[in-house]
Amino acid sequence: MWFEDFRNPPVDFRPVPFLSINDDIEEKRLIWFAEEFLDKGWGGFFFHARVGLMTPYMGNRWFNLVRRCVDRYSELGGRFWIYDEQGWPSGQAGGQVTKLNPGIRNKILKCVPSKGGLPPAGTIRTQVVKAGGKTTKRDFVVRTMPVGWLPDLLEPSAVRAFIESTHDLYKIHLKDEFGKVVPGIFTDEPQYTTHFTLSREDALPWTERLPAEFEAEHGYSVLDNLPSLFFDVGSYRKVRYDFFSTVTRLFVEAFSIQLYEWCEENGLKYTGHYEWEDSFLGQIHCIGSAMQHYEYMHQPGIDHLGRGLHNPWVEKQVASVASQLGKDRVLSETYGVSGQSLSFHDRRWIGNWQFAHGVNFLNHHLALYSLRGERKRDYPPTLSPHQPWWNYNTIPADYFTRLSYVMSKGRRIVDVLVLTSLGSAWCEYKPSDHEGVERVFKGFTELTESLLSQQIDFEYGEEFLLEKHGKVQGKRLVLGKSRYRVVILPPMKSIRASTLELIRRFAEAGGCVILVGEMPGLVEGEESEELVSFVSSLRLVPNEDDAISSTVRPMLSKGPSINWISGAEIEHLLVHRRKIGSAELLFVVNTDHGRTMRIRIDFATSKPVRELLPLTGEIRSCPSTHAVDLPGGDGKIFVEGIDAEADGSCDRVPGDLLCSEPLSATWEIHREDPNIAVMDFARYRLPGGRLSGLLPVWQVQDEVKERTGEFEVRYEFDVSRRGPIDLVVEEAHRYDVYVNDSKVNSRTGKWWLDPSFVKMPIGDLVKPGKNTVTIKGRYDSDMSIEDAYLLGDFSVEVDGRRTPQLTDEKPIARNLADIREAGYPFYAGALELRGEVNIPERNGTPWIEFDGLGGTIAEISLNGTDLGTLFWREYRLPAQDVLKPGKNEISIRLVNDLRNLLGPRHWTEGEFTGVNPTSFRDGHGWTDSYVGVPLGIDGLRIVWRSGG
Incomplete structure (x- = not known):
């Protein structure tokens, strides 16, 4: 039976991230990434060339690395997905299509006032237009975009050139694993022209064969009716409708059908997503009609970027076509642009919302191969081994693997x-x-x-x-x-x-x-x-x-009855029903981020009801009518009519609150990783010039890059303690590095966080008071002057400062809700908080609860007994049989993320929900002050509730 594989579904249901191939790739490290991904719960990766790539794209070395990965995954059971472009949008073959075939460059149609004399180059018609009470003479001009721009993807030969430059080359090297280790190919944001081009140019998409195709389809000339496309004249609504129906058909035929048929012939799944699916205007500008393209995808997909729930019609469009045409998997490229503080709770919240709408294949955006230079700012977060929480990635990965498996079964019930x-x-x-x-x-x-x-x-x-x-x-x-x-x-x-x-x-x-x-x-x-x-x-x-x-x-057809009891409003509830053989599945999701919703579900059936727990793989028995608590972002799966052996009974809702006691203590901090000071302001000097004032490092980079040649950059920090300190400078081997004018060995062979982050011991060179770190070199095009870091056993003060001050560590947290205040503003790693609390004797069942988790993971123990690990709501653990009246020792182990370390650190408007490379500069409300996210536990307490 299908539910027997629920506990451990096949690898094809596991989430798959983009692996950002973004540097000069080393085989050993690439294979290590491949192995790590499988070990931490993912099914493989999409091999995605991105910004920063140094290995020649689609060259011999590229394919040697690809083949090595595929062979390793053949041994381990992983999946290597092809990504069809260098960067995006797809269709360019890294610029080769238009470079080799300049005649198939992208084209647009503009309407411009006629200036008399010879019409502009590319003019296809000049007409007198009467519109808005004015009569003007207009030139209708076809503009061909520059070499290196998009090809004309309305032209079949351009798409064939793309296939020959990409797909056919992969076939030469990987054909024996097509449909096995290599399941398919991802296309990313193909478009017949860009949204921004048409908006900026007041233009329309165009291709040479459009007039002939239009007339053959509609029986009249588009050239005779060009004014109706730009002005409300003539039968303008009909002309526009016919125009976009033809343009959409040409794009579907030229691009989608050709790629679909190539994949079909070669045993591969065609997946990915199209540009600007999220609005009618975006579809008009870029793709015509998203849903028409989905017909010609084996696993149609979308992207859902940013930390939020938005535009549900995007998920509904793709899921509708998949359901209607019998496509069992729907992909979402998700979590990109959400920022480094994206938590497991956020991942479940966003993921469950998408699954309720019909997505069932998560493509994580993205895992960076390298953090070097600008790469670390490539639409974070990086969901990769760089993150402190990486060893826990199996938690959300296993959760969504089981959810993907279940939500791919049967058919959706929709009336x-x-x-x-x-x-x-x-x-x-x-x-x-x-x-x-x-x-x-x-x-x-x-x-x-x-x-x-x-x-x-x-x-x-x-x-x-x-x-x-x-x-x-x-x-x-x-x-x-x-x-x-x-x-x-x-x-x-x-x-x-x-x-x-x-x-x-x-x-x-x-x-x-x-x-x-x-x-x-x-x-x-x-x-x-x-x-x-x-x-x-x-x-x-x-x-x-x-x-x-x-x-x-x-x-509507009869289904389970759902009634709201309390908590988050009922409009935050999503319901997804499926028919799987003779069984019926119900998936309910609370889309509120923070508040719990209590509902009552009545299946009105004599058949067995089971709850399937995607977090653990357990299957539990349930009464046909019962109350259910849905914490913020949570989803629950119930199946009516399966005989699965139950692992126990489903959870009852917590009993009534009897009393509550805040847990206050003097919390000792025990770091597991070095503390970190960030130096992201610096001075620079060019030959013959003065030392500049203190500037953000990104501005120093701009100034030095503008002038090229020799330079020196000076970072500053203050010290009021002695002890070992490590300096970290990206690509330190490319510079002469000095601390207080003493030269440092910059080729130590040691690194921290990423191989490009070179670690150098400097404790013997540091003095009380002001210290300087100076790097000297000659600028070249692949160089990026970046923030520098100090590691060690110290406290960091940055309040009101642009340079850090290192002081003796006093590892005591006065404010459990934000441990940064104790001297850890940039800390990224794990730490343990230990405290002693006095607990009065109370009636009822005790629980440890808290309101907010500043971090990703909280592991809690009481009196030496492990109570459990918390990573998403509800933040609650049972303390029965462990809590005792009087003194109790509590330990909280926190693991956070890279947000406070890598930033953005100087944004004035609260936490980002959409982070891009410009978010780290002054275009987004810059402040010299340091801004981050809390590290800690908010509202920690013991509560006593009625019941067991």
Whole structure:
């Protein structure tokens, strides 16, 4: 039975990160990464060339390293996924496509005022335009982008050149492992032109064959109607609809189908994600229609970047197509841009939200091979062995492996189909004004959020896919493998002719069709009395929660009853149901980040009910009706109708709070790693010049890089203690390094954190008071002047300072909620807190609880007994039989992350939820003061509750 593999699913269900291939790659270290990933819970990696790559891309050495990894994974059972580009977006082959074929460069269509005389180069038409009460003469100009820009991916030969330069080369070297160790190929953000180009240029996508293809498809000339694409003149809505339907088809045929068919022929899975899936405007600018491309992906995917829950329509789009067309895996490139303080709790919160929407394959963005120079700032976090928490990575990895396995089984139970209104956005789009598109999109997203907030599950219906795969069977509208009781039309202006015919037949068969907010009056951009007559007979409801719920809910099939009891509001609850053979699965998720939600679930069944615990792999028996606590970000899986042997009974909700006692103590700090001082301000001097003032190191880098040649950079720190100190300088071997004007051996062969971070003992050269570290060298293009670090047994003071002061360590925490205050503002590693607390005798069952975890891991022991490890909510451990009246010794071992060490450290607006390379500079509210995240435990207490 399927649930027998739940405890230990096959490797293909494990999360897979991007391994950022971002330096001169050494075989030994690369293989070490490959082995580490498997050991810490991942299924392998995507071999992703990124910024900083020094090994020649797609050269002989590249493929030797690739082959060595594949051979090692053949021995170990890992998976090596190909990534099809150097950086992104896909389609360029690292710039080779346009370099070798300049004629297939990307093209855009612009409309510019005619200046008289000879028209600009690339002009395809000059026309008089009457719009907005003005008459002007306009040149319609095709602009070809420079060499090194995107190829014209609407042109099949450009995509063939990409395949020949990338896919075919991998085939030469890895064909014997295709479909085995090498499961597939990831494409990243392909686009027919960039969102920013079209926005900046007020332009449209173009390709040479577009006029002929347009006329063959629609029976009239696009060249005769170019003004309608830019101005509200003529039959502009029809022309725009037809234009984007043709552009989308050309992109699907040229790119998606060619890559899909190549992968199909070679036994590989085509996966990845397309650019700007998250809005109608983005799709118009870059890809036409995301859902049309998903048809031609074996494992369609998206990206979900940043630390937050946003744009659920992105997940719903891809999951809808996967469900409808029988694709069992849906990938999400996720966690990138979230910052180094992304916690296990954050990972579960974001991941569970995505799984509730239909994702079931996590692609972690990203694990850096090297931290050297700018690489460490490459859209963090790095989810790699550099992190202090790395040895615990199996916790979230195992959790999502089991969740992926379960959520890939069977079929989703969905009764409601919501048509997409992208076609209406096509009608409204013009390059200089996006208001009409945004208005259509707003109605669509409001309906989406309304349904989700009321636990009404649904899928989207893309009209071109409906035309190909839709039909009516009895009172059901069928789209591929999915069957719907209800069809909802969102606020929209235009509908496809084939969609109109399909929903008319569905309504005539007794199906439920509901209009929300606005009646469409156009068919493919043209006014239609037939449509108006039909929709006037349908039920029209306002785009409001209560109206939508009262109309839709009576039409839904019967499922488990869920009632809110207390805590986070019910709109934070997501519900996902699946049919797996004769069993039915229920996945419920609390999307609130912090607050617990208590609900009551009634399965109303005599069949056995089991809870599946993805954290441990346990299967527990449950009553058919019971209360459930969902901590913030948590999800629970229940299955009705399986005979799985139970490991025990499901947890009861905690008893009522009887009393609470804060745990106050003088906390001794015992570090397991050296303390760290960061020197991220410095002075510089160029030949013949003066020593500069104290500047942020990134600014020093800019100044030195601008002038090149010889330089010196001076860091400063103050000391009021003696003892061993290590200096860490990136790529120290490239400089002459001095401490207080005494030269230091910069080729020690020792490193810290990353092989590029060279460690040098300098304790004998340090003096009380002010000290300097000076590096001297000659600048070259691969050099990056970076922050320097001091390691040792000391305390660090930075309040009101731009240079650190090292003092004698006083390892006592007065404020358990933030241990940084005790002299550890940059600490990254593990430490133990020990304290003695007096506990009164109370009635009830004792628990240790706290409100917030400043870090990633908290391991708690009481009186020498290990109580457990906490890493996501609820932060609660049982203390029964261990706690005693009077004196108790408590130990808390904390493990944090790289946030306070690597930054950004000077941001004024609170913690980042979207971190990019510019976040470390002055473009984001710079302050010279140091800003970080707490390290500690907030609200630690003993509570006594009723019950056991």
